[in-house]
Amino acid sequence: MQSTRLDTARILAARQVIDPVFLDTPLYRCESLESLLGCAVSIKLETANPVRSFKGRGTELAASLLVEDGSRAVVCASAGNLGQALAWSGRRRGLDVTVVASRFATAAKLDRIRALGAGLELVDGDHELARERAAEVARYEGIRLIEDSLDIETCEGAATIGLELVDVAPSFDTVLIALGGGALATGVGHVLKARAPEVEIVCVQPLGAPAMTLSWRQRRVVTTESTDTIADGVAGRLPIGAVLEDLLLVADDAVLVQEASIIAGMRMLLDHAGLVVEPSAALGIAAVLENRDRFAGRHVVTILCGSNVDANAYRRWVGADPAQGP
Amino acid sequence: MQSTRLDTARILAARQVIDPVFLDTPLYRCESLESLLGCAVSIKLETANPVRSFKGRGTELAASLLVEDGSRAVVCASAGNLGQALAWSGRRRGLDVTVVASRFATAAKLDRIRALGAGLELVDGDHELARERAAEVARYEGIRLIEDSLDIETCEGAATIGLELVDVAPSFDTVLIALGGGALATGVGHVLKARAPEVEIVCVQPLGAPAMTLSWRQRRVVTTESTDTIADGVAGRLPIGAVLEDLLLVADDAVLVQEASIIAGMRMLLDHAGLVVEPSAALGIAAVLENRDRFAGRHVVTILCGSNVDANAYRRWVGADPAQGP
Numbered sequence: 001m002q003s004t005r006l007d008t009a010r011i012l013a014a015r016q017v018i019d020p021v022f023l024d025t026p027l028y029r030c031e032s033l034e035s036l037l038g039c040a041v042s043i044k045l046e047t048a049n050p051v052r053s054f055k056g057r058g059t060e061l062a063a064s065l066l067v068e069d070g071s072r073a074v075v076c077a078s079a080g081n082l083g084q085a086l087a088w089s090g091r092r093r094g095l096d097v098t099v100v101a102s103r104f105a106t107a108a109k110l111d112r113i114r115a116l117g118a119g120l121e122l123v124d125g126d127h128e129l130a131r132e133r134a135a136e137v138a139r140y141e142g143i144r145l146i147e148d149s150l151d152i153e154t155c156e157g158a159a160t161i162g163l164e165l166v167d168v169a170p171s172f173d174t175v176l177i178a179l180g181g182g183a184l185a186t187g188v189g190h191v192l193k194a195r196a197p198e199v200e201i202v203c204v205q206p207l208g209a210p211a212m213t214l215s216w217r218q219r220r221v222v223t224t225e226s227t228d229t230i231a232d233g234v235a236g237r238l239p240i241g242a243v244l245e246d247l248l249l250v251a252d253d254a255v256l257v258q259e260a261s262i263i264a265g266m267r268m269l270l271d272h273a274g275l276v277v278e279p280s281a282a283l284g285i286a287a288v289l290e291n292r293d294r295f296a297g298r299h300v301v302t303i304l305c306g307s308n309v310d311a312n313a314y315r316r317w318v319g320a321d322p323a324q325g326p
Numbered sequence: 327m328q329s330t331r332l333d334t335a336r337i338l339a340a341r342q343v344i345d346p347v348f349l350d351t352p353l354y355r356c357e358s359l360e361s362l363l364g365c366a367v368s369i370k371l372e373t374a375n376p377v378r379s380f381k382g383r384g385t386e387l388a389a390s391l392l393v394e395d396g397s398r399a400v401v402c403a404s405a406g407n408l409g410q411a412l413a414w415s416g417r418r419r420g421l422d423v424t425v426v427a428s429r430f431a432t433a434a435k436l437d438r439i440r441a442l443g444a445g446l447e448l449v450d451g452d453h454e455l456a457r458e459r460a461a462e463v464a465r466y467e468g469i470r471l472i473e474d475s476l477d478i479e480t481c482e483g484a485a486t487i488g489l490e491l492v493d494v495a496p497s498f499d500t501v502l503i504a505l506g507g508g509a510l511a512t513g514v515g516h517v518l519k520a521r522a523p524e525v526e527i528v529c530v531q532p533l534g535a536p537a538m539t540l541s542w543r544q545r546r547v548v549t550t551e552s553t554d555t556i557a558d559g560v561a562g563r564l565p566i567g568a569v570l571e572d573l574l575l576v577a578d579d580a581v582l583v584q585e586a587s588i589i590a591g592m593r594m595l596l597d598h599a600g601l602v603v604e605p606s607a608a609l610g611i612a613a614v615l616e617n618r619d620r621f622a623g624r625h626v627v628t629i630l631c632g633s634n635v636d637a638n639a640y641r642r643w644v645g646a647d648p649a650q651g652p
Contacts, residue, residue, distance in 0.1 A: 021354050026374035028347050031441065045374050048352035052600055115357065274378055274602040274633035307600035 004246040006190040011159040018060040032272045040299035053306030055085035058157025063089035076146040077134035080109025087118035100134040149181030158184045162191025172299040176284030179203035180234030182243040189250030203254040204283035209235040213254040233280035261286035330572040332516040337485045344386040358598045366625035379632030381411035384483025389415035402472040403460035406435025413444035426460040475507030484510045488517025498625040502610030505529035506560030508569040515576030529580040530609035535561040539580040559606035587612035
C-alpha cells in the first residue's frame, strides 16, 4: 500500500519515551455487553491514567522531543484532553505549556488543565477558533505549536495503542475508533494495516460533527459551518488535508452515529461494564447499536479513548432512572 | 518477623499461571482526588478485567493447580466476586464449577456467575450459611472446596498485586486495603512487609461488618451475630483463625468506617476520578475521609478491588444530584 506519514520503527521507539503509566492499558473481553450487542466485544481502556485519555501517549512523545531540542515552551489548541495531557507531560519536564481552548469546552477539562499548571487562554468561539489563536500565540511567542493530528508525534503516540492490539495475536475482526482530527484513527490504523491487515478499521463520528467522515467519503477535504454534538472531543469542522490522506490509506469505513446512540452507549458502558466514558469514547458502541446486522457475530474492539466529563452533564446523560434507556 | 502462611517465591511463580488479563493493572496518581482528600492518592485499579474484581488472580492460580492435579470439579461459597472469577477460570480449563451464594447477594453478581456457565446454588441465609453449604457440597460430591482467604491460592493470587506495588519503587507511605475474609490484606501485606517494610498496611472494614477488625484488635477470633453494610464483598461474621494469624503479622492497623463514608467514597470516585466501584472498593477512600488528619500530606495507595454493582443500587448510592454529596 502507499505510505502514510507514520513510521512503524518510530512508533516502536516511542514506547521507550512514553511514561509507562500510559502504556499497556487494559484489553479484555466484556461479555456482559456481548449479549446486548450481538457480537463479541473487547474493550481497550484508555481512561485509567493521570489524564483520563489516550492523549498522554502523544504528548509524552512530543514533550520529550521538545526537551531534546532545547525547547522551553509549547502551545496547543485543545478541546480539553490534549491540553491536559500536554500540561502533564510538560510539567514533569519543566516545559512552559499554554493551552488555547473554547470557553464552551467541558469545564472539568479546563479545570484540570489549570490544575496541572498550564496557562489557559479561552477564546469566544469553537475549537477551530482556538486552533487559529494557538497558531498566533506560537508565531508571536516564537514557540512550538503542537497541532493535534497534524503533528506526527500525536499520531505516532496514539499508534502505540495499535502495537498493543496486534501484540495479543488479534482474534478480532474490527477495530472501532472515534474519529475527530484523525490522530487516533491514522495512528492505530497505520499499525493495524502494517501488522494485521485482515482487521477492519472502522472510524466513527457523530452525525453532528461529520466533517472528516464526509471528507473521507468524498476523498477531499469537506468542511462544515458548525458542529452540534455532545462528543466535544471529536467536534471539528476543518479537517487537515495531510491527515485525510493518511486516513484514506488506513480506514476501511467511516460511519456517522446519532446523539441518542452515543448516550445509549455511555449508559450501556456504565450499567453493564462499570465504565465511565466521555461521549467520544462511546462512539464505537453507538456504531454497533446502529448497525447490529453488520457486526452480528463478529468480534469488535472498541477503544475507550477518554473519560473526562462534567459530573452534572454525565449524570444527565446516563440518567437517574436506568429504566429510561433509549 | 514471624512467617505468614504465604511464600514469596510461590507468589512470584503465580504470575506465570495467571492470565495476563488480570496482571499489571493500572497504578496511577489521581490528582483530582488529592485536593479533596488532603493527601497524595494513587489508584490501583482491579476492575478493568473480564470479572471486574481482583479475584481472578487467585482463581487462576487455584484452577490451574486443580487441573494439574487432575480435578474435574470445584465448589466455592461466594458473595459474588470469587464465584464469578472461579467460573471464568474454570470455564476456560474445562472445570465443572459450583458456586454457593446467599439469595440476598448482589443480583448482578449472581447473573454473571450463571452467564459464565457455573452451577449456582442459593441459600436462604447470609454468606456464612453459604460457606457451610459449600463445604457440605464438597464433602457430598467429593470435590475440592475453594475457601476464600483460607486456601492459600486465594491469598497468594491476591499477593501478586503487592508485587506490582513494590515493582514501582514505592514512593507511597500507606496502602489502604479492603478487609473481608483477609485474602487481599494478607496477600498484599505479606509482599509489602517482605519487600517494602516501611510502607504502612491499613485494613479498612465497614462498622457494620467488623468481625475481622475486632479480631485483629483483640488478637483472637471475634464473631458477630449479623452484618449490616452495603459492602457485600466484605460482609463476613466468622473470621478464620489461620487468616487472622497472618493478618496479625502484616497489618499495621485496621479501621472501621461508616456507611455514609463508603457512599461518599463511591460518589467521589465517580465524580472526580471517573471510576465505578462497588462499596467494598470505596473503603480506602472512606478511611481517608474519616481520618483526614492522620493521612494529611501522606501518599496513600488505595486498591479498587471490584466494580460489580447492581445498576439500580449504584444509581441510588451515587445519587442523581451531585450537589447532595455527604
